[in-house]
Amino acid sequence: MAAGIRKIQRPGSGIVLAKFANTGIVGHLLLAFAAVGALAIGANLIAQHGSLLVEKTDTVVVRAVEAPVVVKAPTPQPQAAAPVPVAKALDVAELVTSIDRFEQQTLARLESSNVDYTTAGASLKAASGAYLTAAAGRVPQRRLKELAAQVESLQVQANDLVRASDARATLVSKYWQHFEAMDERMKRSLDRAWKIFGRVVARESLIDLSRQLAGLRPSLVSRTPQATGNPAALPENPTGESSFSASLEQNADSLTRSQGAKWVEAMRKDHSSLVLSRASLLRLDDERADGIEKFRTGSTNLVKSIRSLQVRAPTVKSETAIATPKVPATRPVEMESGAGPQAPEIPALPPKPAIKVSVRPGDGGSQRFIAWLSVAVLLILGVISIVVTLRIIGPVRKLMLATRRFADGDLATRVERGGIRELDSLAVSFNAMADRLEAAQATSFDHQQELERKVDERTRQLQHLAEHDPLTELPNRRQLFSQLEAALRDACAHGRLVGVMLLDLDNFKNINDSMGHAYGDQVLQSVAQRLETIVAPFGFSARLGGDEFTVIYAEATNAEAITDAGLLIQQAFQQPLPVNGRNLLISLSIGASFYPGHAKSADSLLRAADAALFRAKALGRNQLCVFSPDLLDAAASRFSTEQGLRHAIEGGEFELAYQPEVDLHTFQVPLVEALLRWRLPDGKLASPADFLTIAEESGLILEISDWVLRSAIDAASRWHHGGWPDVRVAINVSPRQLLDAGFVNRVKELLAASRVPAKCIEIELTENVLQTGAETIDALRQLRACGIGIALDDFGTGYSSLASLELLPLTRVKLDRSLIARIDGSKRALAIARAIIALCESLDLEITAEGVERPEQLVPLLNVRSMFVQGYLMSRPAPSGEVLRIVATMPARMPSLLLQGGLIAGTDSSDEFPEALRNLIVASG
Numbered sequence: 062m063a064a065g066i067r068k069i070q071r072p073g074s075g076i077v078l079a080k081f082a083n084t085g086i087v088g089h090l091l092l093a094f095a096a097v098g099a100l101a102i103g104a105n106l107i108a109q110h111g112s113l114l115v116e117k118t119d120t121v122v123v124r125a126v127e128a129p130v131v132v133k134a135p136t137p138q139p140q141a142a143a144p145v146p147v148a149k150a151l152d153v154a155e156l157v158t159s160i161d162r163f164e165q166q167t168l169a170r171l172e173s174s175n176v177d178y179t180t181a182g183a184s185l186k187a188a189s190g191a192y193l194t195a196a197a198g199r200v201p202q203r204r205l206k207e208l209a210a211q212v213e214s215l216q217v218q219a220n221d222l223v224r225a226s227d228a229r230a231t232l233v234s235k236y237w238q239h240f241e242a243m244d245e246r247m248k249r250s251l252d253r254a255w256k257i258f259g260r261v262v263a264r265e266s267l268i269d270l271s272r273q274l275a276g277l278r279p280s281l282v283s284r285t286p287q288a289t290g291n292p293a294a295l296p297e298n299p300t301g302e303s304s305f306s307a308s309l310e311q312n313a314d315s316l317t318r319s320q321g322a323k324w325v326e327a328m329r330k331d332h333s334s335l336v337l338s339r340a341s342l343l344r345l346d347d348e349r350a351d352g353i354e355k356f357r358t359g360s361t362n363l364v365k366s367i368r369s370l371q372v373r374a375p376t377v378k379s380e381t382a383i384a385t386p387k388v389p390a391t392r393p394v395e396m397e398s399g400a401g402p403q404a405p406e407i408p409a410l411p412p413k414p415a416i417k418v419s420v421r422p423g424d425g426g427s428q429r430f431i432a433w434l435s436v437a438v439l440l441i442l443g444v445i446s447i448v449v450t451l452r453i454i455g456p457v458r459k460l461m462l463a464t465r466r467f468a469d470g471d472l473a474t475r476v477e478r479g480g481i482r483e484l485d486s487l488a489v490s491f492n493a494m495a496d497r498l499e500a501a502q503a504t505s506f507d508h509q510q511e512l513e514r515k516v517d518e519r520t521r522q523l524q525h526l527a528e529h530d531p532l533t534e535l536p537n538r539r540q541l542f543s544q545l546e547a548a549l550r551d552a553c554a555h556g557r558l559v560g561v562m563l564l565d566l567d568n569f570k571n572i573n574d575s576m577g578h579a580y581g582d583q584v585l586q587s588v589a590q591r592l593e594t595i596v597a598p599f600g601f602s603a604r605l606g607g608d609e610f611t612v613i614y615a616e617a618t619n620a621e622a623i624t625d626a627g628l629l630i631q632q633a634f635q636q637p638l639p640v641n642g643r644n645l646l647i648s649l650s651i652g653a654s655f656y657p658g659h660a661k662s663a664d665s666l667l668r669a670a671d672a673a674l675f676r677a678k679a680l681g682r683n684q685l686c687v688f689s690p691d692l693l694d695a696a697a698s699r700f701s702t703e704q705g706l707r708h709a710i711e712g713g714e715f716e717l718a719y720q721p722e723v724d725l726h727t728f729q730v731p732l733v734e735a736l737l738r739w740r741l742p743d744g745k746l747a748s749p750a751d752f753l754t755i756a757e758e759s760g761l762i763l764e765i766s767d768w769v770l771r772s773a774i775d776a777a778s779r780w781h782h783g784g785w786p787d788v789r790v791a792i793n794v795s796p797r798q799l800l801d802a803g804f805v806n807r808v809k810e811l812l813a814a815s816r817v818p819a820k821c822i823e824i825e826l827t828e829n830v831l832q833t834g835a836e837t838i839d840a841l842r843q844l845r846a847c848g849i850g851i852a853l854d855d856f857g858t859g860y861s862s863l864a865s866l867e868l869l870p871l872t873r874v875k876l877d878r879s880l881i882a883r884i885d886g887s888k889r890a891l892a893i894a895r896a897i898i899a900l901c902e903s904l905d906l907e908i909t910a911e912g913v914e915r916p917e918q919l920v921p922l923l924n925v926r927s928m929f930v931q932g933y934l935m936s937r938p939a940p941s942g943e944v945l946r947i948v949a950t951m952p953a954r955m956p957s958l959l960l961q962g963g964l965i966a967g968t969d970s971s972d973e974f975p976e977a978l979r980n981l982i983v984a985s986g
Contacts, residue, residue, distance in 0.1 A: 159188035236338040261776035456480030533589035539605035560614030560623030648683035718938035732789030778815035797836035823850035878912025
């Protein structure tokens with residue numbers, strides 16, 4: 062070993078140490094194992110060749126024993142009888158496991174119908190049968206019967222719980238069926254309601270009932286009680302159901318009028334079923350909770366009963382004593398003194414030859430060699446351990462320090478190479494990773510710079526989109542308010558005026574309808590470009606939406622400058638506007654207001670300009686109108702009227718009055734016209750002229766007209782099935798109703814529901830129906846094909862009167878009151894009236910003269926075939942309850958009207974007063 066150490070200290074030993082240190086962990090360990098193996102081999106050689114180290118040998122001879130050796134037997138001691146092994150205890154683990162599994166599967170089956178608990182029940186039955194068979198004869202028969210009864214009772218409880226759970230699921234399904242039926246019925250009612258800009262306009266009672274139904278989804282059905290839950294904690298009478306029921310009953314009359322009695326009755330029936338289903342669910346949940354508790358208690362008691370039977374069988378004692386073997390008599394054996402009673406003698410063994418043992422004592426050289434060898438091996442192991450530790454700890458510390466600096470952001474950190482091969486490879490990998498991360502960081506930094514540049518660019522673009530109209534690139538409403546408020550602050554500081562002008566393109570809808578919306582967008586872009594060029598010297602422009610633009614005069618010195626700017630804009634648009642190869646002539650309607658004379662806030666100025674714009678449109682378009690306070694009052698009045706109409710629809714404030722149309726040849730009343738009236742909150746009646754225009758503009762006309770149609774047909778049904786079988790009711794219809802594709806079917810449904818013949822209804826319309834297109838004329842032809850009469854109202858006032866006689870499937874023409882008003886005092890009016898009457902007679906059309914208020918107006922109409930008269934002279938519009946009386950008394954009233962002022966005496970010409978009619982008057986008087 063010393064020689065080996067000296068060899069290491071020779072020149073060149075550093076290379077050997079370096080090679081040794083550069084080996085890996087596996088090399089170090091292999092070297093250590095080689096050293097230990099060398100020690101084992103050396104010890105083996107010493108054991109095999111130890112005689113080489115012995116200097117002398119001594120022989121020791123043991124004398125032979127000639128006589129047989131007498132072996133002393135131990136004194137026998139009394140021994141207890143050995144007990145019979147204890148009988149094995151009853152095995153209950155499998156049975157208890159089967160019970161637990163059966164309980165878990167049963168409870169799981171209550172939560173999900175997909176769980177199969179019958180297999181666990183079969184396993185429980187088999188385990189209990191095996192246990193009872195094994196326990197027979199070891200447990201009293203009475204206890205076994207009780208145990209079997211408990212097992213059977215547990216399975217019966219499980220089956221009952223499963224059936225109750227299935228019944229609950231069926232009840233929940235029925236609950237939801239009733240709820241979904243109510244929900245679907247409510248949705249259909251709301252779908253039929255009229256919608257404005259995506260909002261449903263329906264009765265408040267229906268909307269309130271819909272909200273309550275939406276909040277009625279209870280937690281009882283959606284929440285399946287857990288096995289440990291307490292369903293009884295749910296309220297027995299939820300507030301939502303009570304509120305829904307109260308609302309339904311409170312609004313039953315209104316809902317019956319709007320939705321029908323069948324609808325209300327179906328709602329009541331489904332709601333009643335809903336309440337009964339919920340009560341049944343609560344009762345089932347209470348019974349289910351009790352059943353689960355009893356099931357668990359039964360399972361626990363069964364396990365306790367089984368464990369109480371886990372006893373050992375009685376121990377059987379052996380009565381057989383161990384017989385002491387008899388030893389044959391031999392010669393006595395010498396006993397040690399004090400050994401006690403003599404033991405039986407054992408026969409002597411046969412004599413053996415003498416054994417000779419040779420011992421060769423050594424001088425201790427082998428022991429010293431083994432000791433030195435062990436020390437050398439331990440020293441080698443120690444050196445290897447120290448070197449390995451140092452070669453591991455140093456590089457690991459360097460790696461940890463470099464990792465910490467790297468984590469702090471110093472990507473230039475590198476690990477110094479060295480140590481064992483594995484750690485050196487780890488350092489190389491770490492440095493390579495650092496290089497890649499540093500390169501990646503540089504790339505990421507470049508990408509981040511590019512991303513920030515793009516984000517900044519996109520932010521500017523989004524800011525531009527947020528403040529400008531995407532079609533025209535003009536400022537939008539948001540930017541308009543911002544710039545307008547800045548202009549107002551500057552004007553306040555310097556004592557200037559700010560003008561606000563709202564511009565609307567006249568008849569722009571015609572461009573969209575005829576040329577398409579894409580071309581309409583191009584028109585808007587061209588308008589925006591021209592407008593921006595015009596207003597650049599004195600302000601800026603913006604687009605509010607659609608075909609509306611806004612111009613702000615930022616620094617006006619007086620109101621005339623604002624007016625001149627508006628006129629300048631109008632004149633600029635009198636020049637043709639080039640759009641995609643076409644030259645268009647577009648006119649503008651402009652409403653103007655200015656700060657501080659009209660308003661002091663941006664919103665108020667725009668509202669004032671909008672009122673002025675509305676007045677400009679009313680004046681015939683292509684106008685410039687400056688705001689005045691009365692315009693705002695008119696706008697407020699329109700808004701108030703519109704809100705009142707909405708409340709009137711909900712509150713049932715509309716009424717129908719009926720004015721008779723009298724046949725001049727028979728003095729009978731063959732039909733009455735239904736006239737709409739609005740009962741105001743102060744009790745006064747408003748005529749259609751006061752609110753129909755606003756109803757048309759707000760879109761409420763559809764719902765109002767539908768109410769009129771429904772109410773008039775109901776009245777016709779009462780008269781037809783009552784005292785006036787030949788009743789005819791004239792109903793005014795708006796052009797927007799005729800545009801509705803379902804209008805014809807709606808009329809047919811109402812007639813069928815009221816059991817009214819089609820001939821009892823006459824539809825009245827004005828000449829502007831021709832502006833709605835061929836679809837409306839087709840709808841009128843469908844109505845005429847059903848037998849419904851078609852009357853043209855206010856004939857003689859429109860530019861298309863003659864064209865309407867050709868295109869419309871008419872049965873009656875009603876002469877406008879403006880013609881009849883001067884028929885008895887103006888020859889021109891009489892000539893025009895006679896020409897129209899002659900034209901209608903040639904077309905076989907019935908004629909009604911409206912606005913007859915004086916007896917003298919009847920004279921020129923007496924010779925006309927199929928002439929009917931209507932006006933205050935015969936009767937004012939009356940409620941439905943007075944119509945039958947007026948119809949019955951009209952034949953007697955008409956002669957007295959004709960006799961007033963000597964009308965008959967002053968008419969000698971038979972052309973003016975027919976002889977048949979004279980005879981009828983004389984017979985009546």
